[in-house]
Amino acid sequence: MRDGAAIQDQIPDNHCFGCGPQNDHGLQIKSYWRGENESVCEFTPLPHHCAGPTRYLNGGIIATVIDCHTICTAIADGYRQAGRDTGTGNKIWYATGKLEVQYRAPAEIDEPVELTAKILERTERKTVLSCELKSAGRLCATANVVAVRVPDNW
Numbered sequence: 001m002r003d004g005a006a007i008q009d010q011i012p013d014n015h016c017f018g019c020g021p022q023n024d025h026g027l028q029i030k031s032y033w034r035g036e037n038e039s040v041c042e043f044t045p046l047p048h049h050c051a052g053p054t055r056y057l058n059g060g061i062i063a064t065v066i067d068c069h070t071i072c073t074a075i076a077d078g079y080r081q082a083g084r085d086t087g088t089g090n091k092i093w094y095a096t097g098k099l100e101v102q103y104r105a106p107a108e109i110d111e112p113v114e115l116t117a118k119i120l121e122r123t124e125r126k127t128v129l130s131c132e133l134k135s136a137g138r139l140c141a142t143a144n145v146v147a148v149r150v151p152d153n154w
């Protein structure tokens with residue numbers, strides 16, 4: 001179950017490698033709300049996203065998709081807290097202040113990964129999130145992320 005349009009398709013001017021629709025060489029992940037404080041993302045790896053062994057997904061790619069899924073969730077939440085639709089009015093931007101990933105099991109390269117992010121805490125300056133990444137139903141990575149609000153000219 002997921003709500004509405006992809007968050008990334010509502011955020012303007014995003015050239016990010018992991019989540020920017022404007023980045024033709026990027027991963028172009030898509031995230032969706034699932035209720036008030038939770039969001040989901042499914043990403044299908046390509047063969048060249050592999051680790052040393054070709055059957056496993058690269059850890060940097062795992063960190064990137066977690067980073068982008070959680071930061072885009074924080075951005076969309078910022079708009080929600082402001083009472084506005086995502087991407088409307090003055091821009092709301094968050095950057096990654098902290099990204100802490102625990103790699104618990106290898107993720108298969110030929111299976112989609114499923115991410116679930118949860119908002120744990122929010123203040124004016126920062127949003128704290130957790131994230132789980134699963135591959136073929138197996139928990140492969142967990143993460144804690146601090147998203148910090150930055151000026152819209154950042």
Ligand SMILES: CCCCC/C=C\C/C=C\C/C=C\C/C=C\CCCC(=O)SCCNC(=O)CCNC(=O)[C@H](O)C(C)(C)COP(=O)(O)OP(=O)(O)OC[C@H]1O[C@@H](n2cnc3c(N)ncnc32)[C@H](O)[C@@H]1OP(=O)(O)O
Nearest residue numbers: 013014016068071093094095096097098125126146148154
């Ligand atoms: C380059 C990325 C640009 C992102 C945004 C810009 C444009 C957006 C355009 C489109 C957006 C669309 C989609 C999203 C895009 C990308 C997703 C991926 C995101 C990234 O890939 S982004 C690149 C990597 N990222 C950086 O390049 C950041 C470098 N860094 C800094 O620019 C500063 O370091 C900053 C701003 C992080 C903080 O600096 P600061 O001085 O402004 O804020 P300050 O220190 O006052 O912290 C305020 C509150 O955050 C807490 N806090 C801060 N850091 C913490 C930590 N590490 N652990 C725990 N808590 C932390 C404090 O404890 C305090 O909390 P409290 O208020 O509760 O005390």
